[in-house]
Amino acid sequence: MHTVLTTSPIEAAEFIRNGGIVAFPTETVYGLGANIFDAKAVAKIFKAKRRPADNPLIAHISNVEMIAQLSDDITPHAQRFIQGFFPGPLTIVLNKKADVPSIATAGLETIGVRMPRFAVAREFLAACGTPVVAPSANLSGRPSPTTWESVLEDLDGRIDCILQSDPAEIGVESTVVDCTSAIPLVLRSGSISIEQLRSVVPETEIYQMAGCEAPKSPGLRHRHYSPRAVVTVIKNVDGLIFEEKTGFIGLSSPAIVFERQLVCSDAEEMAHSLFEFFRECDRNGIEKIICQSVEESGIGTALMDRIKRAAEQ
Ligand code: TXA
Ligand code: MG
Numbered sequence: 001m002h003t004v005l006t007t008s009p010i011e012a013a014e015f016i017r018n019g020g021i022v023a024f025p026t027e028t029v030y031g032l033g034a035n036i037f038d039a040k041a042v043a044k045i046f047k048a049k050r051r052p053a054d055n056p057l058i059a060h061i062s063n064v065e066m067i068a069q070l071s072d073d074i075t076p077h078a079q080r081f082i083q084g085f086f087p088g089p090l091t092i093v094l095n096k097k098a099d100v101p102s103i104a105t106a107g108l109e110t111i112g113v114r115m116p117r118f119a120v121a122r123e124f125l126a127a128c129g130t131p132v133v134a135p136s137a138n139l140s141g142r143p144s145p146t147t148w149e150s151v152l153e154d155l156d157g158r159i160d161c162i163l164q165s166d167p168a169e170i171g172v173e174s175t176v177v178d179c180t181s182a183i184p185l186v187l188r189s190g191s192i193s194i195e196q197l198r199s200v201v202p203e204t205e206i207y208q209m210a211g212c213e214a215p216k217s218p219g220l221r222h223r224h225y226s227p228r229a230v231v232t233v234i235k236n237v238d239g240l241i242f243e244e245k246t247g248f249i250g251l252s253s254p255a256i257v258f259e260r261q262l263v264c265s266d267a268e269e270m271a272h273s274l275f276e277f278f279r280e281c282d283r284n285g286i287e288k289i290i291c292q293s294v295e296e297s298g299i300g301t302a303l304m305d306r307i308k309r310a311a312e313q
Contacts, residue, residue: 003152004161009120012163013127020160021045023137023151024124026116027169028089028191029144029275030151031060031134032159036070039101042133046103048158051140056105057133058091058112058174062125070111070131071095077201078179084200087117089170089191093178104133114174120165136173143225143275143310146171150279171272172302177204178216187216189302191271227278229289231311237292247281249274250292260286267300274306 006012015022019041021034032049034041036059046053059070064086067074071094074082078092096111105111113131116122125132136144139154146168155162175190177197185207186194197204207216229247234240237254247260251270254261262277264270274291281289291307294300 001157001160003156003159005148005152005164006161007164009124009163010127012161013124013129015160016041016128016130016132021048022124022161022163023145023148023155023159024121024134024163025118025148025165025168026060026121027118028116028173029146029168029171030137030148031058032137032151032155033060033128033132033134035128036100036104036131036133039103042101042103045133045135048155049135049138049140051135053103054106055135056108056110056112057135058114058176059100059104059131059133060121060125061113061115061131062122062128064115066131067094067113070097070100070113072097073180075179077184080200081177081179081184081197085192085196087115087122089117089174090114090197091174091176091188091190093176093180093187095180110178110180112176118165118169120163124163141226143227143278144173145279146272146276150276153279167276169272171275172299172306175302178207185216189305191299191302193298193301195298225275225278225306225310227289227310228282229278229286230313231278231289231291231307233291233293233307233311235293240290243288245285245287247277247286247289248292249277249289251294252292258290260284267294267298267303270294271299271303274303278310 073095091112091114137151145151148164175192176188178185184204240254248258249262
């Protein structure tokens with residue numbers, strides 16, 4: 001398959017309307033989209049990404065009215081999250097309507113819904129004229145792509161089109177909050193912090209997987225965000241010694257200079273740069289990446305979640 005590169009949201013949307021799959025930019029990371037009501041197109045996403053079939057997809061919309069096509073059970077908590085954070089980097093999980101194909105939700109009776117705030121994403125989604133399911137546009141297990149070049153690196157020849165735009169502003173994926181039970185549960189941390197969610201629904205909790213129960217968010221089971229290099233986490237840079245083929249990313253400057261090194265001014269900048277730094281290290285034959293930990297509040301919670309998962313081998 002030849003992958004078409006374009007900067008036109010209209011041209012990219014044409015591929016969706018014709019049953020194709022298209023990578024497009026959002027404020028979090030680039031997504032790989034298909035028409036949610038076209039089960040054959042949705043199947044192509046799983047194949048192109050080599051994504052396990054048990055991992056559900058998020059439906060992306062360009063306006064709030066579109067939610068009615070996906071769910072007729074918008075709970076009062078969900079309504080408050082929509083009012084507070086749509087459009088933006090928040091995914092709400094709702095009970096799905098019967099005509100949403102089960103391949104999109106990996107057999108679950110629920111559907112994740114998100115309205116991106118990035119203007120190019122919204123133009124593209126509006127031109128598609130339908131909710132678009134989209135996981136991150138990386139090969140399964142690899143770091144999520146925050147640039148169109150990284151999408152091309154993973155998916156060239158495997159997808160119909162890439163809508164080229166700026167690097168993603170935020171750099172980590174959306175927060176996923178389940179609104180189908182009495183208390184909203186955060187299934188995946190992201191750029192909307194638990195503190196922000198609680199400012200709208202104070203009883204919101206972080207989901208803790210209980211022993212043998214099936215996980216509420218199947219994606220959490222899978223190995224994720226991993227560069228080829230081995231990732232290790234440290235707190236303090238003082239004791240670091242030079243090692244060959246090693247990279248460093250953190251908020252403090254080590255006394256020595258590593259072959260690849262990124263010292264960020266705050267957690268936001270580090271979140272913005274983390275996945276691209278992982279890929280940059282892989283492109284340059286780096287075998288070990290040292291990540292300095294950050295405080296787990298605000299976006300720091302999501303950042304540490306991604307770093308810890310990348311460090312699990
Ligand atoms: O920022 C984002 O959310 C990006 C951009 C493209 O929008 N998308 C993204 O999708 O990160 P993906 O597929 O890489 O991650 C989706 C996560 C997975 O952990 C999945 O298990 C969870 O959301 N999820 C999706 N639908 C769900 C549902 N119905 N119930 C529980 N978890 C769900
Ligand atoms: Mg992903």
